[in-house]
Amino acid sequence: MTEALRLYIDRVIEFMPRMLESLGETGIMLFFAMLAAILAGIPVGTLLYLTSEGQPTENRPLNRIINAFVNIIRSFPFLLLVVAMQPFIRQVYGRATGDPIAASFPMVVIAIALYARFVEQSLNEIPRGILETAQSMGATTWQLVWKFLYVEARSSLVIGFATATISFVSYSTIMGVVGGGGIGDFAIRYGYQRYETDIMYTAIVLIIILVEIFQWLGLKLAKKLDKR
């Protein structure tokens, strides 16, 4: 038993540099996805909410366009989205394969669509009376969003962000198909293609730990922000 354990530790040490490199690639893809979720997902989700039916700022054509974008992206099987975006990425970035930054393009697109939907749902949970109060105080739409909606929805927005990030981890694992690397790709290459089962399980455990950390951080922060 101790012999087997020593053997396993030796193998993990041997593979460690490759594994850390893969984690770094996952980190790059997650970074761009999370950044896009915050910088674009939040505004798009807010716009979805503000333009929906029954709001003072209702705008049906705009709402339909954004809804269509979100639905189409989200209903795309992710692998096909990755492949379908190849020519576009090549145009914009110069290369579409073999690089985690190139692999981040589809991650960015799915991140915006996914988190926009979560943001819309969070805002929908705010009681109608809060909107009415903002309106009765003569708030502009900008003030409504920043001083009322985001204040009341903040813990729900954080929980949604943690859930979205966990999905990004899952999406990132298939980026190996375009040579994007990442810890998921590492697990597939060593475990599935080279039968190094122990190394594959080690990589999977790392992914699970990553997910647990995001979940824990999200819940902790949400709880701290929630004064309801």
Add this chain to the structure above:
Amino acid sequence: MIEFNQVDKMFDEKDKPLIALSDITLSIHKGETFGVVGESGAGKSTLLRLINALEKPTNGSVSVNGIDVSNLSKKKLRQAQKQIGMIFQQFNLLNNKTVGENVHLPLELHDYPAALTTDEVLRFVGLEDKKDSYPSQLSGGQKQRVGIARALITRPDILLCDEPTSALDQNTTEEIVEVLKKVHREFKMTIVVVTHELPVIKELCERAAIMEQGEIRKVITVKRSTEQANVKPYHERAIEVLTDD
């Protein structure tokens, strides 16, 4: 002064339009306390919400201090709305802000040259020690006091009260009515109260409109009860009511 001139209000329902108000003509004088009573669905809340243009009339016009609020540009509308305070049945406080932050909120939206301070209004409603609490730590009556403080901080000419005591028990209702009477006494503002609770109107208002099915049946002068409000502890009132024949 608030004037309704032949106002109709209809809502588009799926099959047929719902008539919420029909042919309302009414004036509410500057500085008076005016009640609007009626059963649920009589249209009283809609009437109130026309005053600060949360709703727009289908026909007719509503004017506040000589300005027709039913026909303003968005910017002018916000200017008109900021002069009118409002309190709500469900209080509508922001749960993630402290009491002090909630009360100060209107001042973050617009400039008010004659505004009061957070401490002044909290002292006025008797909650100076709750400034750093969150709404979830307050009772219903305290939440409504915060609502009143938030409405007062801008020193509005008009205070609209939408079922201000309907979510509260009887003793707390009397407390809130006392606070509103004090508001009227000290700030001389026009107060319009919508409620189905007749004792609230009797205690607080000089005149009242009685509404039924979207119409005003009658506008009356309220005979105020002369005896001082006699706030009994809840357990005494419970015994009195439950053992009465």
